[in-house]
Amino acid sequence: MKHWIFPLVFGFAFTSHAELTNDQRVEKLQKGVEQGNVEWVREAFAGLKDPFKKARGLFGGDSGVFAEYSGEYFLDKTFIARPCKDEIALILLQNGAVMQTYELFKKASEGGCPKSIQYLIDTKDSALTAQGAMDFFKFYGKKVGQVIRDKEQGIVGAEDALDAWDPIQMSFEKFVMEKCPDRTKTSKECLARAAFDETASNVSARAEAAKKNMVKQEAEDKYLNSPEGIAAQICEIDARIAEAKAEVQRQRAVGKVAGAVSLAALHWAGEKIVDLTQARKTLESDFVKKTGKSPKCR
Incomplete structure (x- = not known):
């Protein structure tokens, strides 16, 4: 025999998202982003189409209480978190959250958000992506140089700092290789490949020098x-x-x-x-x- 509570419980489960007001959705999204709760973020968007279509739209809130919250605001919160709240940032992007493209690539890549970067590579203009790649290669080269210096000074686990950026580097590398198979071209994508080649060359030379210094230091330590x-x-x-x-x-x-x-x-x-x-x-x-x-x- 069916219990009378079943339809009530399951009926609520199926309609709970639809019953949320815009203000409630914004509040759920805000808490989800702040606390890193992916399910709450998904629930805030459930059943909606193009929630960020208008500048304020849904995230202006029905009552205006959440008027300061926008797609850019929430994206920024996910990118500056350490570690990056990549899964949440990806959901925001998939639902249409935007900010200036340059800032998107810069904050997502430097924040260590590989899923978000891959989404941007797949969906953004190729020339804009190339600029994002160039900027990242310069940033990444500096980080690798710092890690090498740390290792030379005997800092244990220094290379762990690169873990968040390695998959981003590989995504951008794949992009420039596919978009610029011919290095003689002068497209934006080929300029990005040139930036990658330069960074890779500099890192390789720096790593080789560091290796020689380490070998020399080990020999000196062994002698002492x-x-x-x-x-x-x-x-x-x-x-x-x-x-x-x-x-x-x-x-x-x-x-x-x-x-x-x-x-x-x-x-x-x-x-x-x-x-x-x-x-x-x-x-x-x-x-x-x-x-x-x-x-x-x-």
């Missing part, structure tokens, strides 16, 4: 941790300690003649002797562990 390297460091420290001690003796000799010494010079030399002596003890301990012998300097 070897018995030979440790002995060399100890001998260098002994020489610097001798220089500091000589300065102390010099200041004492000056004091006998002039009746006064430079307290700053004495302090500097004494501090140097203490610090170097401690460093020497650590190195000597490492040397003994590795060789079983005490270090000797000529």
Whole structure:
């Protein structure tokens, strides 16, 4: 036997979206964007056709309470979020939300929104997309350069910063390769390909130089941790300690003649002797562990 509550429940489920007022839809959309709730954003658009067709239209709100909210406002909220609310931005774009095309490409690409970028590539004018690609390649090249510098400084996981931009780079690369198979052409798309080629070349050269520096640094580190390297460091420290001690003796000799010494010079030399002596003890301990012998300097 059918329960009387079934048609009420299911009837409400089928009509709930249609019963929403424009203000309610805007409020649901606002909360959905702010909280990253994709379903709420979808529900706000359910059953509507061209919701952003008019400048204010639906998102002016029936009562004007939400008059400041527009497609551009909501898109901007999704692009500046970290991480980018890509799925929500895509729904907004598919429902007609717009902003200046240059800003669209710039904010979506720099914000790390690959789905939105692919949608824009598929739907926007080719020349405008090419400009967006050129701007992104310059931006991406700088980011890669920063990651390489971070890796050279030993920052662990520096390359993870590129994860959000890698798929965008690949989408733009595919676009320029398909639109400009002949590099001799001077179309906007071929200018974008030239920008890609230049960025790729610069990144490749920078990466190769970084690789050589890392190999060199690894060799230096290996030497410094070897018995030979440790002995060399100890001998260098002994020489610097001798220089500091000589300065102390010099200041004492000056004091006998002039009746006064430079307290700053004495302090500097004494501090140097203490610090170097401690460093020497650590190195000597490492040397003994590795060789079983005490270090000797000529």
